[in-house]
Amino acid sequence: MPYSIQPPYSPAAERYERMQYRKVGVSGLRLPAISLGTWHNFGDDTPLMKQRELLRHAFDLGIIHFDLANGYGPPQGSTEKNVGRILAEDFAGLRKELLISTKAGYPFVPGPNGTGGTRKNILDSLDISLESLRLDYVDIFYSHRFDPETPIEETASALDEAVRSGRARYVGISSYSAARTQQMAQELRRLGTPLLIHQPSYSMLNRWIEQGSPSLLETTEQEGVGVIAFSALAQGLLTNKYLHGIPEGSRATQGKTLREGMLSEENLDRIRSLNAIAERRGQTLAQMALTWALRDPRITSLLIGASRTEQLDDVVASLEGPELTAAELEEIDQYAQDGGLNMWAASSEA
Template identity: 60%
Template sequence: MTYIAAEDRYESMPYRRLGTSGLKLPAISLGLWHNFGDDFSIQNQREILRHAFDRGVTHFDLANNYGPPYGSTETNFGRIFADDFRPYRNELVISSKAGWDMWPGPYGFGGSRKYLLSSLDDSLQRMGLDYVDIFYHHRPDPDTPIEETMAALDQAVRSGKALYAGISSYSATLTLQAQKIARDLGTPLVIHQPSYSVLNRWIEDGEPNVLQACEQAGMGIIAFSPLAQGMLTSKYLDGVPENSRAAQGKSLDADLLSDENIAHLRALNDIAGQRGQSLAQMAIAWALRDQGGLSVTSVLLGASSVKQLDDNLGALDNLDFTDDELSRIDEHGGVEGVNLWQGATDSVS
C-alpha cells in the first residue's frame, strides 16, 4: 500500500534551531540504534518510521555499524526509504556516523580520512541516498590527529555527500578544539551527540563542560540514551524481565540494577506520577528542559513499537518543571557506570 504522509504532521511537534546554524530539528528524533537490524521485522520497522514521520519526527539517525549485523540498519532503512519516503526527501534530516569498528583490519575504525570517507560512501550506497544531512565522527580517536578527522568531515561536506558535519562523545576541551579547526577549514561543526540522561550527567561536569562548550562553539546538542539504555522506564521497577536489554546483555549491565539504584528509579517514578507522566516521559522532558542557552536541541529515542513511540512522544505535553521537582530529581540522579562511552571521552580530553 502506497504511503501518504499525514497532512497534520507538523502541527504538534516543536522544532528547535541547531546552535547558530539554520537547521532545525524536531524536539524528539528517532534513533535506529536498536530494532532496525535483521533481527527485527521489516514490517514493524516500516510502521514505526511511517508513524514517526506522521507525528512530525523528521530526523532519522543511523550509523554505519548499526544492526545486527553491521550495516543492516542502513540497508533496511534504504529499502523503506525507497518504498515510502523518497517523495519526502526534502522534508527529512537523515544522519549517519563512522568511528567505531565496522570492518576487519586497520582501516575499519577510528578517525582517519580513509575510514571516514570510505564509510560514508558505503553508507550512501546502502541507504540509496545521494547525500546525508548530517555526517558525524562517532567517537574521539586518540590515534588520529584531530586535524585529519576534521579535514575528512570538511571534505564530506564540500563533496556534497553531507550537508552538515558533527561529532559524538567528544569532551568539552576536544569539542572546542575540533570546532576551531573546522571553522578555519570553512565547515563549522553544527551538532554534538553525547549521551545524557537523569542518570548520566557527564556533560554537566567540568569547566567548561560540554553544554558550555557547545554554546560557545555555536553548536546544538542532540542527546542519545535519554532513557539510560532503558533504566528510566517502568521496565525495571520490579526486577529484570527476561526479554530486556539487561537480561540479554545489550548495552545495559544487569549489575546496574542494584537494590539501591532501583530504589532511586522508584522514587523518580513517583515524581513522574505526580506530574501526570510515566517515568520515561519525565526523563525525556527533563533532558529537553529549558536551561537557557545551554538547552538540549533534540533527544534521540528508539522504539520497538508504534505504541512505545506514541508513549514517548507524550513527553512533549509537559516540558515544564518547578524548582522543587528539579531539586527532587537531582536527589536521585547520577548513577556510576551508566555512561558506557566515558572511556572514549576521557582518553582524548
C-alpha cells in the same frame, strides 16, 4: 527480507502540529525535539514490516530526523540497508522533508584501516553508508568517536571534504570531551565547515555533560554547537520496565547494552523515587525523564529508540506535559545522580 505489499504511504497531514522544533546551535537548521534512533530494532533481527511501521509512525508524529550509524545491526551494516530500502519504497517523495544522519569511527571494515578517524576510513565509510541508504547525501555526518591515534586535523579534514563533495550537508561529532569538542570546532571553523552538533549520552542517571569546567554544555554553547542527546531513557532504565524486577525479553536479559551493575539496587531505588515524582505530575517515568532532559535550551533534540509505535506516542506526549517547577527540579536532583551508565566514557575522556 521480503514483506507483503502494502498500500502506498500517505503521511499524516497534521504531522507538524504536535512536534516542537528547535534550532541547532547558531545554525538555521531545526531538528524535532524528539528524533528517532536506529541503534536497536532496525537490524535483520527485526521484521522489515515492523521497521517500516515505526518509521512511518514516527514521521506521522513530526519526527523528521532518523539517526543511523555504519555499524548498526545486527549484523553490522544491516540497519542502513534496511532503512535505505524503506526510504526508497515509502519515503521517495519526502526526501526534502527528512533529516538523515549517519556516523563513522568504530571498527567497520576488516583490516587495520577500517576503524578510527582517518581520512580514509571516514570517507570510505561514508561512501558505503550512502550506497546502503540509497541516498546521494546525508544531512548530518558524524565522527562517531574521538580517535587518539589520528590527528584531529585529519578527522576534521575528512568531515570538511564530506560537505564540500556534496555527500553531507552538515557534520557533527559524538562522545567527544569538552576539550576535544573545542578543538574540533575551531579546526572545522578554520576549514570553513562549521561544526553543527554534538551527540553525547545524557540522562538523569548519566549527567557527565554538565560536569567539568568548562563542561561540555558550556563548550557547545560557547562554540555555537547544538546538542542531540542519546540514551535519555538510560537504555530503558528510566521507564516503568524495571520498577518491579527484570522482565523476560528485556535488554537486561539479552546482554545488549545494560551491563552488569547498571541494574543495581541503588539505581533501582533512585528509579522508583523518580517514578513517584512522575506519578504526582501525571506523567510516566519516561515522559518526565524526557521533560527533564529538554529543560535545558542548549539541548536541541533527544534521540529515542522504540520497538513499538505506542512507545513513540508516549514519548511525543511528553512534549505536552507541564514544565518542571523549581521545587520538582530540586527534588529530582536528590535521585538524578550518576549510576555508572556512561559506557562511552573512554571516548569522552580522551
